[in-house]
Amino acid sequence: MIHIDISKNLHGTQGAMVLEMKVNIETGSFVALSGSSGSGKTTFLRILAGLEKAEGRIKVDDEVWLDAKTIKPTQQREIGFVFQEYALFPNMTVEEHLLFVQKDKKLAKELLEITQLTSLAKRLPSTLSGGQQQRVNLCRAMMRRPKLLLMDEPLSALDVKMRMKLQNEILSLHKLFNTTTIMVSHDPSEIYHMAKRVIVLDAGKVIDDGNPKDVLLKTSGSAKFAFEGELIDIIQVDIIYIAIIAIGQQLTEIVVSHDEIQNLTIGQKVSISTKAFSPLLKSFNR
Amino acid sequence: MIETLQNLDFLPFILSFKLALLTTVILFIISLPLAWYLSQMQSKYKPFFESITALPLVLPPSVLGFYILVMLSTNSPIGGFFEDVFDIKLIFNFTGLVVASCIYSLPFMVQPLQGGFESLPKNILEASYIAGKGTVETIFRVALPNIKPALLTALIITFAHTVGEFGVILMVGGSIPGETKVASVAIYEMVEIMDYTAAHIYSGIMVFMSFSVLLIVYIFNAKQAKRIGIFHS
Numbered sequence: 001m002i003h004i005d006i007s008k009n010l011h012g013t014q015g016a017m018v019l020e021m022k023v024n025i026e027t028g029s030f031v032a033l034s035g036s037s038g039s040g041k042t043t044f045l046r047i048l049a050g051l052e053k054a055e056g057r058i059k060v061d062d063e064v065w066l067d068a069k070t071i072k073p074t075q076q077r078e079i080g081f082v083f084q085e086y087a088l089f090p091n092m093t094v095e096e097h098l099l100f101v102q103k104d105k106k107l108a109k110e111l112l113e114i115t116q117l118t119s120l121a122k123r124l125p126s127t128l129s130g131g132q133q134q135r136v137n138l139c140r141a142m143m144r145r146p147k148l149l150l151m152d153e154p155l156s157a158l159d160v161k162m163r164m165k166l167q168n169e170i171l172s173l174h175k176l177f178n179t180t181t182i183m184v185s186h187d188p189s190e191i192y193h194m195a196k197r198v199i200v201l202d203a204g205k206v207i208d209d210g211n212p213k214d215v216l217l218k219t220s221g222s223a224k225f226a227f228e229g230e231l232i233d234i235i236q237v238d239i240i241y242i243a244i245i246a247i248g249q250q251l252t253e254i255v256v257s258h259d260e261i262q263n264l265t266i267g268q269k270v271s272i273s274t275k276a277f278s279p280l281l282k283s284f285n286r
Numbered sequence: 287m288i289e290t291l292q293n294l295d296f297l298p299f300i301l302s303f304k305l306a307l308l309t310t311v312i313l314f315i316i317s318l319p320l321a322w323y324l325s326q327m328q329s330k331y332k333p334f335f336e337s338i339t340a341l342p343l344v345l346p347p348s349v350l351g352f353y354i355l356v357m358l359s360t361n362s363p364i365g366g367f368f369e370d371v372f373d374i375k376l377i378f379n380f381t382g383l384v385v386a387s388c389i390y391s392l393p394f395m396v397q398p399l400q401g402g403f404e405s406l407p408k409n410i411l412e413a414s415y416i417a418g419k420g421t422v423e424t425i426f427r428v429a430l431p432n433i434k435p436a437l438l439t440a441l442i443i444t445f446a447h448t449v450g451e452f453g454v455i456l457m458v459g460g461s462i463p464g465e466t467k468v469a470s471v472a473i474y475e476m477v478e479i480m481d482y483t484a485a486h487i488y489s490g491i492m493v494f495m496s497f498s499v500l501l502i503v504y505i506f507n508a509k510q511a512k513r514i515g516i517f518h519s
Contacts, residue, residue: 049412080416100427145420
């Protein structure tokens with residue numbers, strides 16, 4: 001069990017705020033950390049890694065990592081950290097990255113096999129694709145057999161196909177090593193697919209904490225499905241109004257009545273849902 | 287011509303290179319921790335320390351030479367200490383030149399190294415700490431191998447700058463043949479006695495060597511940039 005109870009004053013993009021986190025994380029669990037940018041997610045990971053100072057307590061099993069008297073140095077915390085921008089050493093080959101952490105050739109070989117990097121073992125990072133670099137980053141983090149694996153938006157720079165592939169590789173590594181994992185992610189499908197629990201942060205505070213299905217599904221009551229989007233524009237067409245709503249990367253039009261637009265302001269978050277409706281789900285090839 | 291060459295005294299060149307080599311080695315050992323410390327420093331006093339290390343760049347060599355002379359003379363506490371305890375004199379001999387050169391060339395070693403360290407993305411150093419490595423191991427296995435162009439620049443420029451040193455040497459060492467009469471001082475004396483042939487040969491050698499050294503640095507740096515890519519911070 002990891003007990004975390006920390007606070008830190010931050011000067012973020014939205015001015016000063018206090019990051020306050022009081023959470024317990026079960027050993028071997030896979031937790032996603034979500035929330036808007038500037039909400040303190042990365043800082044939280046960096047505090048756990050000992051890369052930034054904070055007030056409070058962090059206790060991992062029976063080891064105190066942080067309290068009023070102790071700050072355990074980063075080097076002595078058994079952690080793995082997967083950086084968003086890979087952070088590979090330009091002078092080392094793939095294999096050297098792993099052996100730099102620990103001279104354990106057997107483990108290195110195993111990790112390279114799981115992540116299909118064996119044939120690239122002698123290559124330098126500058127010759128690898130983004131997906132391959134992120135795999136090296138992941139393997140390097142696992143070389144310490146960490147007690148806690150921290151991942152800061154590990155897949156956000158990759159395309160959809162590569163993301164799916166790496167999600168599965170991360171999951172198989174997670175199962176194999178049973179490493180307690182905290183992953184920052186913005187992608188609901190990724191969170192749903194990978195995590196057993198999601199913690200949502202806003203302005204430094206936990207605003208939601210639970211299993212991904214409960215937290216992420218936006219339907220309520222008898223609604224059959226629902227999307228959350230942003231109201232971009234309202235256009236009057238004869239006697240009706242058309243609301244333009246952005247859902248993810250897509251725009252859609254919804255007919256709204258004169259009464260309904262009284263409660264709407266352009267730029268606000270809205271949810272679109274429907275009931276008594278049987279949607280068709282078609283696969284499409286890309 | 288050939289006769290002139292045969293009669294030429296190459297001892298000043300040998301002295302210059304001996305001095306430059308020693309200075310480069312000593313300064314590298316001193317500057318490595320200093321440059322690292324400055325690059326990682328976040329204190330508001332950083333500009334103060336940076337100004338001190340850069341001072342030899344802007345001070346007239348005569349001013350610097352004068353202070354070094356005062357500091358190292360047997361009448362001063364430092365010079366007196368070395369004389370009494372180690373029986374070493376620090377002025378008007380080769381040892382004194384080494385000390386003076388180390389002070390004079392300090393920024394040429396510190397600044398490229400510091401710049402190199404600062405150009406490294408912070409997260410690759412953090413990745414090394416997370417891998418359980420301490421500062422020393424991180425410097426030698428992660429930081430230095432990834433700033434090879436800056437490292438080479440620091441070493442070569444320090445060496446070349448020491449070879450080209452004149453004012454400070456004249457102040458601290460004078461012109462004792464075989465002891466403190468280095469190439470640049472020798473050229474000055476040749477011009478003074480109007481021996482232009484020898485001055486031409488000496489100066490030509492200096493120009494040729496300086497150019498070759500710079501050419502090697504630039505060729506190497508271009509190759510490195512191609513091989514591992516250059517950081518953009």
